[in-house]
Amino acid sequence: MAEEADFKCLRCGHRFKAPYSPKDEPQERACPQCGSNSVRRIKEKAKGK
Amino acid sequence: MTDVGRHPRIELLTLSEVVDVQGYIGNFRIKVLRKARYVDEKECTACSDCLEVCPVTKPNEFDLGLSTRKAIYQPFPQAVPSAFVLNLEDCLGNNPIACGKCAEACDLKCIDYDMQDKEVEFRVGTVIVATGMDVYDPTELDEFGYTRFENVITSLEFERLINSGGPTEGHLIRPTDWQLPKRVAFIQCIGSRSEKRGNPYCSNICCMNTVKDSLLIKDHWPEVEIKVFYMDIRAFGKGFEDLYKRSKAAGVMYIRGIPGDIREDPEAKNLILLSEDRNEGKVVEHEVDMVILSVGLVPNSDSPIIRQLLTLSQTSDGFFMEAHPKLLPVDAPTKGVFFAGCAEAPKDIKDSVTQASAAASRANILMSAGKITIEAITSHIDEELCKACGICARVCPYHAIEFDKEKKLPARVIEASCHGCGACAAECTFGAITMRHFTDQQIISQIESALGENPQDKVVVFACNWCSYAGGDFAGISRLQYPPSVRIIRTMCSGRVDEKFVLHAFKLGAPIVLVSGCHFADCHYISANRWTQKRVEKLWDKLEKKGVRPERLQLEWISAAEGLKFAKVMKEMEELRKGVTMEEIEYTQKEL
Ligand code: SF4
Ligand code: SF4
Ligand SMILES: [Zn+2]
Numbered sequence: 169m170a171e172e173a174d175f176k177c178l179r180c181g182h183r184f185k186a187p188y189s190p191k192d193e194p195q196e197r198a199c200p201q202c203g204s205n206s207v208r209r210i211k212e213k214a215k216g217k
Numbered sequence: 218m219t220d221v222g223r224h225p226r227i228e229l230l231t232l233s234e235v236v237d238v239q240g241y242i243g244n245f246r247i248k249v250l251r252k253a254r255y256v257d258e259k260e261c262t263a264c265s266d267c268l269e270v271c272p273v274t275k276p277n278e279f280d281l282g283l284s285t286r287k288a289i290y291q292p293f294p295q296a297v298p299s300a301f302v303l304n305l306e307d308c309l310g311n312n313p314i315a316c317g318k319c320a321e322a323c324d325l326k327c328i329d330y331d332m333q334d335k336e337v338e339f340r341v342g343t344v345i346v347a348t349g350m351d352v353y354d355p356t357e358l359d360e361f362g363y364t365r366f367e368n369v370i371t372s373l374e375f376e377r378l379i380n381s382g383g384p385t386e387g388h389l390i391r392p393t394d395w396q397l398p399k400r401v402a403f404i405q406c407i408g409s410r411s412e413k414r415g416n417p418y419c420s421n422i423c424c425m426n427t428v429k430d431s432l433l434i435k436d437h438w439p440e441v442e443i444k445v446f447y448m449d450i451r452a453f454g455k456g457f458e459d460l461y462k463r464s465k466a467a468g469v470m471y472i473r474g475i476p477g478d479i480r481e482d483p484e485a486k487n488l489i490l491l492s493e494d495r496n497e498g499k500v501v502e503h504e505v506d507m508v509i510l511s512v513g514l515v516p517n518s519d520s521p522i523i524r525q526l527l528t529l530s531q532t533s534d535g536f537f538m539e540a541h542p543k544l545l546p547v548d549a550p551t552k553g554v555f556f557a558g559c560a561e562a563p564k565d566i567k568d569s570v571t572q573a574s575a576a577a578s579r580a581n582i583l584m585s586a587g588k589i590t591i592e593a594i595t596s597h598i599d600e601e602l603c604k605a606c607g608i609c610a611r612v613c614p615y616h617a618i619e620f621d622k623e624k625k626l627p628a629r630v631i632e633a634s635c636h637g638c639g640a641c642a643a644e645c646t647f648g649a650i651t652m653r654h655f656t657d658q659q660i661i662s663q664i665e666s667a668l669g670e671n672p673q674d675k676v677v678v679f680a681c682n683w684c685s686y687a688g689g690d691f692a693g694i695s696r697l698q699y700p701p702s703v704r705i706i707r708t709m710c711s712g713r714v715d716e717k718f719v720l721h722a723f724k725l726g727a728p729i730v731l732v733s734g735c736h737f738a739d740c741h742y743i744s745a746n747r748w749t750q751k752r753v754e755k756l757w758d759k760l761e762k763k764g765v766r767p768e769r770l771q772l773e774w775i776s777a778a779e780g781l782k783f784a785k786v787m788k789e790m791e792e793l794r795k796g797v798t799m800e801e802i803e804y805t806q807k808e809l
Contacts, residue, residue, distance in 0.1 A: 178757070178768045178787060186295040194747040197773060204789070206771045208757050 179204035221679055222297035223234070229297065235337070238344075241617070241634035242553030242589060245340045253332040254302045256289070259333040261300035262579040267319035267328065275307050277384075280728045282375045284384035289319050289328075294382050303328065304552030320492060341552045343580035346537065347573065348523055350559035353408030353415060353513045361404065361510055366481045367392045368488055369508045372403075373480045374425060379433060387763045389438060391507040393486040393632060397438060402490060403476060405447040409513035414707035418534045420565040425453045427465045427511050435467040443469045444503060446492055454567070472496075472503075492769055499644035527554055528616055528679065528696055536562045539697035541741075549574045550743050551615060552589070552634060555579050587669035594637035594654050594709060596630045603627035609641035609650060612712075614743035637714025638742035643752065657715065664722050670804040672726030673802055676703050679718070680712045681746075684735035684776050691780030692787075702794060712745030719756055724809045728797035729769055730791050736774040746774075763808045769797060 173188035177199035184200055188209065196202040221227050221803045230249060237248035246374050264768040266379040273288035288307035291299065309316040310775070352373050355363045362369045368391050370378070381387035386726075391398040402799065405423060408415035424447070431443050450471065452461040465471060476492035482504075500759060517523075517534035524531060537560050547555050557573035558564065564572070596611070609628050610620035617634035618641060627649075630641075642650035668675055680686040686707045692699060708714060711734025722730050732753055734746045740794045757767035771793070773786050 177773065179793070194737075196750075204767075204771075204786075205773045206753065208671050208767065 170195070174201075174206050174210040176210050177202060177204055178206040178208055218295060218297045231298065232302065234569070234716055235523070235526060236661045240340075241343045241631050242551075243633060244582070244797060245341045245344055245553065247341060248346070249337050249339065251281050251335045251337055253305075253334050254300070255305065255328060255330060255332050256301045256303055257327040258298045258300035259327075260325050261298075262325065263301060264324075265297045266322045266324065270318040271316065272316070273307055275304075280376050280384050281371075283377055283573075286662070299371050300327075307345060342556065342584050344527065344555055345555045345573075345580060346527065346529070346549065346560050347557040347576075348517050348519065348560045349562065350514045350517050350536075353420075353515050355407050355510050355512055358407065358414060360478050361407065361476075362479045362481065362488075362510070362655040363510060365684065366479065366488060366508075368398075368481075368486055368506065368687055369479065369510065371407075372423065372430070372509055372511045374663045375430060375509045376430045377639045379430070388443075389434060390567075391486075392446055398441065398563070400442045400505040401434065401444075401507050401509065402476075402488070402503065402505040403431065403443070403445045403509045404490075405445065405450075405511045406475065407510040407512045408515070410448065416513060416515065416534060418519075418563070419451065421451075422565045423511040423513060424564065425457055425460070428452065428457075428507075429462050430509070431464045432460070432467060433470040434470065435464070439467075445469060445471045446490070447473060448472060448473070448475060449556045454565070461795075475502075476479060514559060517560065520560070523560075527551055528614065528743065529554070530740070531739050532562075536560065538738075547572055547579055550636070550741070552636075553580075553583065561738055566576065589633060591632060592637060592727075594652065595632045596637065596639070596641050596655060597636040597651045598628050598630055599651065604647050604649070606647070608644050612640045612644045612745075614638065614640070614745050614746050623691070623697070631738065636742055638710035638745040639708060640710065640742070640745040643713055643715040652713065655713060657717070659706070660706060660713075660715075660718055661721060662710060663706045664718060665725065667706065668722065668725040668727055672796075673797075673799060675727055676729045676731065676794050677722045677727045678698075678703055678705045678731045678733060678787070678788075678790070680705050680710065680775075681734040682707055683741040684739055685711070685733035685783065686772070686776035688779045688783040691777060692783040695780045695782075697780055697784040699784040700791035702791055703743040710742045711749040712739075712742060714749060716752060716756055717761075719807050723760075723765070723769070723805050726802050726806060728772065728802055729794045731771040731773060731790055733773045733775050733786075736776055739776055755809045763805075765805045765808065768793065769801075769805075 170187045171189045172185045174203050175186055180202040182199055182201035196206055200205055218709055220722045221582055232254055234250045235247060239246045245618040268287050269291045271287035274285045276282040277286040279293040281717050289301050289303040291301050355361055377383040378385055379387060379389055389397055409420040418763060425645050427445055434441050434443060450461060453492050455640050473495040474493045478491050480489045488508050493500050529549050532538045537556055539546050539561060540550045540612050549556060555576035557576040558569040569613050605625045605627055607620045607622060607628045610618040617631050617633050620628040621793045639652045642652045667677055680689060683745045689705060711732055719730050734749055753772045756770055760767045775783050
């Protein structure tokens with residue numbers, strides 16, 4: 169299965185999972201809820217927050 | 218092709234592969250691997266004596282496996298040079314000496330089994346990429362039965378069948394019984410215009426190719442019944458509609474609807490197509506003798522190699538991206554590189570010739586002038602400040618920065634290659650790079666004047682020249698309203714937006730900063746906006762560490778056509794701004 173990561177939209181606050189691998193080329197991402205590109209990957213250690 | 222081969226000032230390198238490209242406009246150095254032909258191309262007269270004695274038989278690639286060739290052969294009848302070529306992999310036991318019949322048969326002694334591959338280097342001023350395309354392989358579309366049913370063939374295989382130089386000398390036959398098919402069906406859009414399987418784009422040529430093929434059949438064998446299954450016929454070029462009408466007048470039946478399934482009658486090997494006629498609104502069964510799948514075009518499988526060698530970029534369909542879709546449709550983003558034909562997008566012969574002529578002229582203009590004028594927005598490296606870290610060379614999408622890792626000398630900008638995106642200047646942590654007309658000082662002054670009064674009421678927006686700034690323009694001319702709190706600072710590329718610009722804006726009391734640029738597929742600087750995204754991601758981490766809400770730094774990709782999106786995003790920025798408290802702003806100013 170493709171690797172996944174948690175993302176958070178910094179516009180509407182929506183959290184979601186999307187395919188991600190550190191080896192991938194950077195990709196254009198959009199929030200599935202509001203369409204914003206201010207999408208931040210939540211890194212492992214910050215997940216609990 | 219023969220003219221090219223004969224031209225005294227054109228050197229044609231066949232059986233060759235470009236392995237390295239260095240340099241820049243006016244000064245490209247191209248390394249080419251000339252593969253061993255094992256036949257002296259100057260001496261060989263293509264007499265075929267060798268061919269007669271060669272015991273090896275292989276499928277003929279040019280005839281798509283519909284005929285055979287020998288291990289020594291001429292790739293196709295009009296090949297230039299007309300000399301034969303020996304494929305060592307097909308040659309007996311991979312060791313020609315073990316057989317050696319061809320060398321014995323050749324009176325002119327042109328065959329040399331010891332010939333070696335050779336690497337040669339050229340210096341050229343301009344490059345034209347005319348690497349063509351491949352055709353879609355319909356095997357994965359199981360419902361059409363290609364490779365399962367012998368009488369289902371592709372439009373390219375049909376071209377070989379009906380060609381007088383082809384395997385049947387131009388006689389239309391169906392593969393199972395070598396008889397003239399009485400009923401032929403063409404199915405359009407195979408591998409094209411589908412989001413799910415194949416490709417979403419229209420391959421441009423297939424409709425007219427089918428119209429032409431149907432007329433060819435009708436000219437020679439008027440009794441053959443032809444049905445064309447289509448979604449819509451795209452006959453938009455000069456004279457095309459006329460040709461389409463001629464085909465209909467000749468009795469070709471055009472049926473709107475693509476068959477969902479093909480079955481084979483196991484005895485007669487006829488094919489049964491089930492399709493909905495959308496014009497009639499009913500499902501109909503059609504029995505035919507042969508089916509021709511009108512396959513679409515796909516990017517050449519070697520495109521990624523060429524893309525890397527010449528620092529090109531590609532559109533989402535995988536074809537090469539031009540420097541500007543309307544104003545520079547023949548130029549590549551890398552200066553001095555041009556496109557001709559299907560390497561850039563699917564197109565027919567006429568359009569390919571038009572683009573090739575344009576590419577030749579574009580290259581010629583540069584070469585006759587002997588010098589180029591560049592825009593005064595290039596990057597400049599101060600040798601005193603440069604610490605030779607090499608980061609700038611790594612981020613430059615055009616390889617316009619020379620940097621020698623071993624020697625650790627200061628980096629140097631090749632101004633002729635620099636497009637002025639500013640990514641290097643934004644990444645250099647030593648402040649060694651100045652962008653002419655977009656200097657740090659100029660941008661910082663703009664930030665300062667934008668936030669000079671009541672900064673808490675402002676939103677600072679960095680907008681790239683080509684897309685988001687143009688999107689703002691579009692919103693303006695469309696008379697779309699957006700909040701007056703927005704202060705726009707234009708850079709050529711969002712890649713120019715240095716971390717320190719964003720931090721400076723926050724330090725001066727900006728509640729919200731937006732960095733905006735082109736969508737990834739539209740970046741005017743190949744990939745410079747990937748660095749924008751990486752930088753913004755790093756800044757989010759940095760702000761969070763300092764106790765500043767990362768939400769205050771926003772990122773958005775807005776195209777020049779997205780005036781509506783621009784206005785909507787500006788309204789969203791204003792909403793976010795209202796949520797930022799004075800305490801937050803003061804805390805940020807203290808922390809940064
Ligand atoms: S990034 Fe700056 S310091 Fe590093 S090599 Fe380039 S110019 Fe020099
Ligand atoms: S401005 Fe852009 S194109 Fe020019 S050297 Fe810097 S990174 Fe390369
Ligand atoms: Zn969102």
